[in-house]
Amino acid sequence: MHFEVKIPPVGESITEVTISSWKKNNGDFVEQDEIICEVDSDKTSFEIPAEKAGKLNILKQEDETVEVGTIVCTIDTESTNNTPSSQSENKNEDHEESDSPDEVHKTGEIIEIVVPEVGESITEVTIAEWTKENGSFVEKDEIICEIDSDKATFELPSDATGILQIIAQSGDTVKVGDVVCKIEVGSSTSKPKESQSSSSKTAPETKRSNESYVKGHPSPAANKILNEKGISPSEVKGSGVDGRITKEDALKASKSQKEEKKGVSEETGDNNRSSRREKITNLRKTISKRLVSVKNETAMLTTFNEVNMKPIMDVRKKYKDQFKEKYEVGLGFMSFFTKACCIALKEWPAVNAYLDENEIEYHDYCDISIAVSTPKGLVVPVIRNAEKLSFQGIESEIIRLAGKARDGKLTIPEMTGGTFTITNGGVFGSMMSTPIINPPQSAILGMHNIVQRPFAENGEVVIRPIMFVALSYDHRIIDGRESVSFLVRVKQLLEDPMRLLLNV
Amino acid sequence: MSTYNVVIIGSGPGGYVAAIRCAQLGLKTAIIEKYDTLGGTCLNVGCIPSKALLDSSEHFHKAEKEFGEHGIQTGKLTVDLNQMIKRKDDVVDQTCKGVAFLMKKNKIDVYYGIGSFKDKETISIHGKEGKKEEIKAEKVIIATGSKPVIIPGIEYDKKRVITSTEALKLKEIPNHLIIIGGGVIGLELGSVYARLGSKITVVEFADRLISGMDSTLSKELQKVLKKLGFDFHFKTKVNSAKTKGNKVILTASNSKGENISLEGDYCLIAVGRKAYTEGLGLENVGIETDDRGKINIDENLQTKVPGIYAIGDVVKGAMLAHKAEEEGIFVAETIAGQKPHINYNLIPGVVYTWPEVASVGYTEEQLKEKSVNYKVGSFPIRALGRARASMDIDGLIKVLADKKTDEILGVHMIGPRVADLIAEAVVAMEYRASAEDVARMSHAHPTYTEAMKEACLAATENRALHL
Ligand SMILES: Cc1cc2nc3c(=O)[nH]c(=O)nc-3n(C[C@H](O)[C@H](O)[C@H](O)COP(=O)(O)OP(=O)(O)OC[C@H]3O[C@@H](n4cnc5c(N)ncnc54)[C@H](O)[C@@H]3O)c2cc1C
Numbered sequence: 001m002h003f004e005v006k007i008p009p010v011g012e013s014i015t016e017v018t019i020s021s022w023k024k025n026n027g028d029f030v031e032q033d034e035i036i037c038e039v040d041s042d043k044t045s046f047e048i049p050a051e052k053a054g055k056l057n058i059l060k061q062e063d064e065t066v067e068v069g070t071i072v073c074t075i076d077t078e079s080t081n082n083t084p085s086s087q088s089e090n091k092n093e094d095h096e097e098s099d100s101p102d103e104v105h106k107t108g109e110i111i112e113i114v115v116p117e118v119g120e121s122i123t124e125v126t127i128a129e130w131t132k133e134n135g136s137f138v139e140k141d142e143i144i145c146e147i148d149s150d151k152a153t154f155e156l157p158s159d160a161t162g163i164l165q166i167i168a169q170s171g172d173t174v175k176v177g178d179v180v181c182k183i184e185v186g187s188s189t190s191k192p193k194e195s196q197s198s199s200s201k202t203a204p205e206t207k208r209s210n211e212s213y214v215k216g217h218p219s220p221a222a223n224k225i226l227n228e229k230g231i232s233p234s235e236v237k238g239s240g241v242d243g244r245i246t247k248e249d250a251l252k253a254s255k256s257q258k259e260e261k262k263g264v265s266e267e268t269g270d271n272n273r274s275s276r277r278e279k280i281t282n283l284r285k286t287i288s289k290r291l292v293s294v295k296n297e298t299a300m301l302t303t304f305n306e307v308n309m310k311p312i313m314d315v316r317k318k319y320k321d322q323f324k325e326k327y328e329v330g331l332g333f334m335s336f337f338t339k340a341c342c343i344a345l346k347e348w349p350a351v352n353a354y355l356d357e358n359e360i361e362y363h364d365y366c367d368i369s370i371a372v373s374t375p376k377g378l379v380v381p382v383i384r385n386a387e388k389l390s391f392q393g394i395e396s397e398i399i400r401l402a403g404k405a406r407d408g409k410l411t412i413p414e415m416t417g418g419t420f421t422i423t424n425g426g427v428f429g430s431m432m433s434t435p436i437i438n439p440p441q442s443a444i445l446g447m448h449n450i451v452q453r454p455f456a457e458n459g460e461v462v463i464r465p466i467m468f469v470a471l472s473y474d475h476r477i478i479d480g481r482e483s484v485s486f487l488v489r490v491k492q493l494l495e496d497p498m499r500l501l502l503n504v
Numbered sequence: 505m506s507t508y509n510v511v512i513i514g515s516g517p518g519g520y521v522a523a524i525r526c527a528q529l530g531l532k533t534a535i536i537e538k539y540d541t542l543g544g545t546c547l548n549v550g551c552i553p554s555k556a557l558l559d560s561s562e563h564f565h566k567a568e569k570e571f572g573e574h575g576i577q578t579g580k581l582t583v584d585l586n587q588m589i590k591r592k593d594d595v596v597d598q599t600c601k602g603v604a605f606l607m608k609k610n611k612i613d614v615y616y617g618i619g620s621f622k623d624k625e626t627i628s629i630h631g632k633e634g635k636k637e638e639i640k641a642e643k644v645i646i647a648t649g650s651k652p653v654i655i656p657g658i659e660y661d662k663k664r665v666i667t668s669t670e671a672l673k674l675k676e677i678p679n680h681l682i683i684i685g686g687g688v689i690g691l692e693l694g695s696v697y698a699r700l701g702s703k704i705t706v707v708e709f710a711d712r713l714i715s716g717m718d719s720t721l722s723k724e725l726q727k728v729l730k731k732l733g734f735d736f737h738f739k740t741k742v743n744s745a746k747t748k749g750n751k752v753i754l755t756a757s758n759s760k761g762e763n764i765s766l767e768g769d770y771c772l773i774a775v776g777r778k779a780y781t782e783g784l785g786l787e788n789v790g791i792e793t794d795d796r797g798k799i800n801i802d803e804n805l806q807t808k809v810p811g812i813y814a815i816g817d818v819v820k821g822a823m824l825a826h827k828a829e830e831e832g833i834f835v836a837e838t839i840a841g842q843k844p845h846i847n848y849n850l851i852p853g854v855v856y857t858w859p860e861v862a863s864v865g866y867t868e869e870q871l872k873e874k875s876v877n878y879k880v881g882s883f884p885i886r887a888l889g890r891a892r893a894s895m896d897i898d899g900l901i902k903v904l905a906d907k908k909t910d911e912i913l914g915v916h917m918i919g920p921r922v923a924d925l926i927a928e929a930v931v932a933m934e935y936r937a938s939a940e941d942v943a944r945m946s947h948a949h950p951t952y953t954e955a956m957k958e959a960c961l962a963a964t965e966n967r968a969l970h971l
Contacts (some may be wrong), residue, residue: 213936224845241941321654
């Protein structure tokens with residue numbers, strides 16, 4: 001496999017850099033993280049490490065000026081080297097306690113595990129975490145890795161039984177089809193010593209004995225920087241001679257996530273002025289890209305209305321317990337809103353349509369996307385054919401999807417294909433908002449908190465539980481009349497729930 | 505009343521460096537000094553003037569003893585001690601003015617007078633002629649330094665029974681200078697007058713000179729000082745010293761229990777220095793000192809009162825100007841929210857005799873005590889081409905390295921300009937270099953630094969090249 005090495009973004013306003021020198025020759029075998037190239041920008045010079053081990057193929061020559069993102073070389077990861085395998089680089093301090101590779105009966109066969117197809121439109125994913133350690137023994141179908149895509153997190157099982165050799169590291173972004181690890185096929189046996197000789201090239205051991213006493217020793221400046229970041233030198237990989245931690249290593253080091261939370265709470269109150277940089281997840285990257293493009297590419301605007309929630313609350317109060325007893329799910333507001341929207345969508349089909357360049361795709365069904373917030377960001381699972389579902393059907397579907405969302409277990413199909421979205425900012429206390437359309441849909445309903453407000457009813461001021469509702473819509477295919485009428489219709493249905501039953 | 509982010513009491517190398525670093529970090533800073541000139545002990549009566557006299561006297565000594573061999577005929581040489589002292593005063597004056605300039609450049613307010621705590625945030629300054637003012641401080645750094653120790657029985661009269669301060673401005677060259685204490689200050693000032701012709705007798709309680717340093721250095725230094733005309737009484741305890749007319753009489757008892765009596769015309773007390781906190785009003789903020797008068801501090805150099813720090817000679821650790829400076833920087837950065845670090849084991853110790861003595865890291869004695877397996881690589885200065893060319897052939901460099909890992913654990917030097925050479929050892933050790941690492945680095949030829957490379961080669965596999 002050819003791994004491409006690109007000029008990384010080095011700072012705002014730097015768009016191009018000059019290759020000052022190649023530290024390695026074309027065709028050399030390079031280790032992972034070995035410095036291969038030095039690059040000058042108009043602000044600083046920096047070094048480019050090999051992201052993979054393999055044979056170097058230089059594409060851009062010294063003194064060439066290239067743009068950020070340009071591929072300057074490729075690394076042939078298939079190419080073998082005669083030094084111990086490159087995977088040894090990611091050492092495991094406690095690999096003894098895991099199944100020892102020494103007791104494995106190897107067949108010599110090596111299987112590569114690639115990033116599987118996870119859904120249309122997903123081309124790259126991020127390795128979230130290896131659940132198995134490098135060099136450990138894994139069973140076929142055992143989960144070895146967790147992967148984040150921009151839509152969901154999924155688990156990667158091993159295709160074979162044998163010893164795991166990790167290639168892509170946690171945090172790496174890899175393409176669908178890329179090799180993330182290899183399995184040296186073999187079965188676990190209990191007669192240990194014989195096979196040891198064949199595994200004498202097993203990396204961790206040779207590496208360990210070569211390890212210098214100085215590995216992980218920070219230079220004075222690096223030490224100060226690490227102290228300030230609250231990172232222990234043992235968490236940093238030193239790139240200096242014999243693994244010393246250089247100032248640059250310390251500047252680049254960031255805390256592991258678990259540590260971070262601790263750090264923050266410890267620091268508060270002490271006038272802490274430190275800041276942190278974290279790589280954003282694919283999910284967040286996609287969310288941000290999408291939101292900006294929706295803002296730029298649609299003619300989005302929002303119409304508002306208010307809903308007197310008393311009638312629904314009365315219904316709920318009256319039937320809540322019976323409903324729960326019978327269906328084993330609570331009777332929430334969401335089912336009312338979903339039902340009301342389905343009826344209104346039928347009446348105003350443009351609100352339930354997609355704009356696809358020169359055509360409008362109308363839907364005769366209502367697949368309602370429900371926005372659910374999870375620790376990793378907002379996800380929108382879909383209730384299929386919501387128009388056909390009963391109140392109970394909607395409530396249990398929401399519970400099922402929200403549960404999966406929180407556990408990060410939603411599949412891509414469960415999140416694609418909605419025709420209209422409902423989002424409830426009220427759960428966080430929002431009084432009013434202008435939600436953003438979830439493309440390729442054309443409209444989104446925003447629910448908000450319910451507040452007791454003075455309300456005129458039959459010429460008298462009374463106190464009523466009021467919710468403001470908002471409908472953001474793409475004005476390119478939905479006219480004002482349609483959007484406003486749609487929202488008025490939703491209001492009407494909600495304020496007189498009998499209508500939901502009779503469909504009037 | 506003026507208010508500052510940081511107020512520093514004492515303008516020695518600890519205090520003034522802390523002030524500059526505070527200012528660099530954007531803190532509004534003031535410094536208080538009780539004397540008329542800035543720079544503390546180090547600049548006024550310590551490092552700088554002693555080095556000025558050491559250099560002058562060494563020139564004289566070389567002219568007298570070595571120029572002939574170089575083929576330079578001088579005729580009869582004489583010493584103009586007044587001029588020597590005046591030149592020293594000029595050097596001090598320029599250096600102190602340099603500090604005043606740095607204060608101005610960094611917009612640090614300087615107050616002259618005795619600073620003392622009124623409360624945790626208020627410092628009152630008693631200036632000359634009863635002038636009194638008060639300033640407010642969010643943080644205070646105490647850098648009040650040290651004063652010479654005077655032991656009981658000794659009648660310090662500043663005329664013939666003197667300390668280093670007076671020894672830096674004598675009006676005449678002593679015939680016989682008796683020095684109590686075989687430490688750094690005594691041997692440096694003793695060297696000055698020995699070169700100018702004084703007979704020197706050192707009375708030392710321990711069994712060797714510069715007793716904190718590696719014993720190889722003590723031995724070598726004793727040899728070269730003996731050549732200069734020093735006499736030594738070790739394991740000898742001074743009981744009294746006092747002036748009698750133009751003489752000083754000193755009595756002491758040696759290890760055999762015998763009483764001895766020495767007669768000289770001057771007696772220099774150089775038995776160490778003690779932390780100085782007089783007039784500071786520590787009692788008003790509840791800060792205590794230990795049994796040796798040092799201010800107690802935590803690992804951030806903070807006293808038990810939050811926001812009040814102490815650095816330099818007034819706290820524990822080596823009484824050295826560069827140690828005080830590192831601490832000044834440490835506290836300034838700590839106040840600014842940074843997290844600096846000082847590696848106390850790698851603060852070099854230096855003696856400016858000729859040859860110079862310098863050392864960093866563990867001594868052989870310490871490694872033995874810690875039962876560390878170590879190896880020794882040693883290289884004599886006389887084997888260097890550079891040394892023969894300059895006629896500075898005394899001394900050696902000794903490198904101690906871990907037997908297993910080859911990591912350098914200590915470097916001990918005696919030889920020409922080793923006070924400068926020791927920096928290489930500090931750099932190597934900060935990076936935890938092995939002896940072979942240094943041995944594999946190119947050292948210019950011919951230089952004194954080649955001795956470092958050769959000693960490292962010797963430590964690596966006993967493969968020094970020029971031996
Ligand atoms: C003869 C001699 C030679 C030396 N040679 C060397 C050398 O070669 N190399 C080396 O590293 N070290 C040398 N030293 C040691 C060095 O001088 C000290 O380690 C260093 O000066 C300590 O710095 P400091 O800032 O802690 O205190 P100091 O330099 O002692 O400064 C303290 C200052 O605080 C002032 N002060 C005290 N109390 C108050 C108060 N209440 N209000 C206002 N001001 C106050 C004092 O007047 C003084 O100016 C030598 C010392 C002597 C005596």
